[in-house]
Amino acid sequence: MAKKDQTILVVDDEETFRYMLSTLISGAGYTVETASDGIAAINAIQTNLYDVVLCDVRMPKVDGIEVLKFIKTNYPRTEVVMLTGTADVRIAVECMKTGAYDHILKPTTSDDLLTTIERALEHQQLIRNNAVMKTELERLQGNGDIIGESTALRRVLDVAAKVAPTESTVLIQGPSGTGKELIANYIYQRSERYGLPFVTVNCASIPDTLIEAELFGYEKGAFTDAQKMKPGIVEIADKGTLFLDEIGDISPIVQPKILRFIQSGEFRRVGGNQILKADCRILSATNKNLKEEVKEGRFREDLLYRLNVITIELPSLQQRRDDIPLLVNSFLTTRMKTRVPKSISDKAIEVLLSYDWPGNIRELENVIERAAILCQNNIIEPRDLSLPNSPMTLPSTNGRDSKVGTTIPLKEIERMHIEAVLQSLRGNKTETAKILGISLKTLYTKIQQYQLRWN
Ligand SMILES: Nc1ncnc2c1ncn2[C@@H]1O[C@H](COP(=O)(O)OP(=O)(O)OP(=O)(O)O)[C@@H](O)[C@H]1O
Ligand SMILES: [Mg+2]
Structure with a gap:
């Protein structure tokens, strides 16, 4: 990440020292803001997400330790480096216990200071990376490659590759199982924000009453169960990419809040008064026709226009039948977990080509997975494909006793x-x-x- 995208807050009541630090840090390329006492610091922290806060311990009114406590309970991902005037071990210990990343004795050399800032930023990145690691791993294991050479798919990939490196909001539309999530990943991997958080929210799987608190976080005491402040997903995705999956299912109550967030980057935690900011690139996906949803009054038109700056329409599998053999081959060679490699007969491919695939690629994948398990001699034959409009066949049946399915x-x-x-x-x-x-x-x-x- 570029240094200028990393924001550092310097808190010190001594003007000359504050000035010296901020010149030094901005000279190194970071974006710097200053606060002249604890109260100003707490105000600043509530309106901006800082990466690192450098904070003097001894200040009038609200001292540095209190600022540190405030940050660690409310913005745990911000790293805090404490500046102490005296080499007092007790203070140093208290700082570290309260969650400071480090403490430096004043006055400090510029090398010391910049190295500490750099390390604090690295530490923060590490924690973030861990937070996204799980989803990252899941993504790498399961899919990865987008298979297909049909014109319909190539067109989609073309647009996706063009829009990927921009900051544009992208709406991915298409029937269920056509690879919308895969395309969202494809865009992320080719974006300038690759390597920064990629966070998916499945809007359909979170109850209406919780979605706002999930997205934007909540303050302690916002509702009965809110015993601790919880940061919102948008804060975790700050500087990265937020993927709103199944956006067509998002509650009408939250729609204006998402709209505002897309327009300005501003949000409020549930139960909080402060306006916060986060910077997320928004990708979204749905299998609903959002224009229809707008007509029916279920989806805000202004939100649709913000989301669909670029729209990518995924073709159904029926519209890209040519890709079926390639897809099957890739499922059999790279995704199956069976002991021995399996292959498929031409006859079976023909059957697959003439089916209409309402569940699209996901359905194809499931059918192949099942057939690979049931087939004999490691070759998938038509009888192994249990497609809804073909009669159910059994693992042990062969041509001769085909009536077996009806008598058992x-x-x-x-x-x-x-x-x-x-x-x-x-x-x-x-x-x-x-x-x-x-x-x-x-x-x-x-x-x-x-x-x-x-x-
Ligand atoms: N072009 C493709 N090449 C290989 N695999 C694909 C392709 N498109 C989709 N798949 C696979 O099909 C399955 C469904 O894809 P995905 O979850 O992206 O679909 P979706 O459009 O998000 O579906 P839904 O609307 O049900 O959420 C996944 O296992 C995915 O890896
Ligand atoms: Mg999906």
């Missing part, structure tokens, strides 16, 4: 199916439950009930 009781089909999946995954129950779409608890019940066995 449903329970038996279930038993055989679960056993086949377990067998194929060498008894890995977590994976099996995932593939079967049931909970681990249900799987254990079934294993018990049917006395299932596998090698």
